[in-house]
Amino acid sequence: MKKTSNRLADGREIVYYDARDDAVRDAVDQRPLPSTSTASEIRYDPLLSEWTAVTAHRQARTYHPPADECPLCPSRDGRLSEIPEPDYDVAVFENRFPSFAGEPGPETAEGAHGLFRHGAGAGRCEVVCFTSDHHASFASLGEDQARLVLDAWTDRTAELFQHPGVEQVFCFENRGEEIGVTLQHPHGQIYAYPFVTPRTERMLRSAAAYAERHEGRNLFDDLVADELADGRRVVAETPTWVAFVPYAAHWPYEVHLYPKRRVPDLLALGEAERTEFPQIYLEVLRRFDRIFGPDEPPTPYIAAWHQAPLTADGRADFALHLELFTIRRTSGKLKFLAGSESGMNVFINDVPPETAAQRLREVAASE
Known part of the structure; x- marks a missing residue:
């Protein structure tokens, strides 16, 4: 480069x-x-x-x-x-x-x-x-x-x-x-x-509290391990990355992409992880465009990299990951952030995460 x-x-x-x-x-x-x-x-x-x-x-x-x-x-x-x-x-x-x-x-x-x-x-x-x-x-x-x-x-x-x-x-x-x-x-x-953004602050607090309750265990490591072990919400995997719909997904179709080896930010990725990232990310993005069928316009989405803050306590315990989600809940209909979501920050998700994951696996097989 x-x-x-x-x-x-x-x-x-x-x-x-x-x-x-x-x-x-x-x-x-x-x-x-x-x-x-x-x-x-x-x-x-x-x-x-x-x-x-x-x-x-x-x-x-x-x-x-x-x-x-x-x-x-x-x-x-x-x-x-x-x-x-x-x-x-x-x-x-x-x-x-x-x-x-x-x-x-x-x-x-x-x-x-x-x-x-x-x-x-x-x-x-x-x-x-x-x-x-x-x-x-x-x-x-x-x-x-x-x-x-x-x-x-x-x-x-x-x-x-x-x-x-x-x-x-x-x-x-x-x-x-x-x-x-x-x-x-x-x-x-x-x-x-x-x-430090509010969402990251909250994740850092959750990780610190989890470590205190569980004899120093890492929340991100255990979360990824449990999703891999369960398997129902995993949508794609390489030797160094895993993509899954989170257990408590906020959005109708939401995928979190983690390197299997915990690193705090993009700078810490190794060569194998850098090589495999395009493979899994492009595959997930292409599946997003097939969720709702060939007659639907391209799927709108937000793709957000979560990296550890520079100087925050708990930086070494944070796990780099990418969160990808769409506000389209079904053909021709959007998920609006209305009273509960915007007013109280309580999300209501109409698509069960296991159903979303199954659909994302199905559209891979339809190629």
Whole structure:
């Protein structure tokens, strides 16, 4: 893999990841862009003990452009985009409308009781373009291209862990208009947060409590071992990875993908795990597109990498894993987060996890 870093016209960084060592990436961004301006702030919720980002500048972000004006396609035929090169393998650039950006600053507490805590929304947000082909999807990539994306995620994680104030790095993909995607080009994002996210905090607390109750045993290790032993919810497996529908799945079709050897983050994956990841992940993604039959549009989904925070207690006990889920519950119907889910964070799942796993195995056999 060859890595090349350049700058866009407004000063944002763009990084190219190429499979060929002789690739040259020296195109200059010709757009007359003004300097980027962000106003990200984080505010603390004392009732839930979690942070919220307030980002007024994101109201102006690009929204559903036509295909011939896609900002993630290469710059060709006089049409200038976010990618100055006429072609690319994988490209990563700083988001023009980031939720988190800049350096950390002092935290301030206001109000009579100091409850209104706020600070700079420091960190970094990046866009990851998986391929230059506007009409592709991650599922349509070859194994070599998917491996290149994995290597890019890994390199970005290492780089962003060095960014001042960053505590956690989150690589993810939103796919489909039903999810809220506004750009159809196959891409994902990376958020570098200035705090540990609430979901990860909760997992770390659960793992610590489990170890205390069970003489130091690891919650993630035992969970993966029990799913493998039970087998009813396992949908795919390689010597180094396992994909299963979790026992208490929140979503109609939800798959968790774990390396069988516990590692805290993408940086710790070995060569065998890196080689096998594209095989199992592409297979699971392709099954997702066959769940509801050949006449249904591509399945909308969120794919989310869970990595250990940089400095949190219990980092060594955390297990890297990817959570993949769709909000489509059956043909033509979506799973909405209504009163119970949005109001009380209690999920109601209409599809039993064992049924979902069986369906995901069936669509593998239908090829």
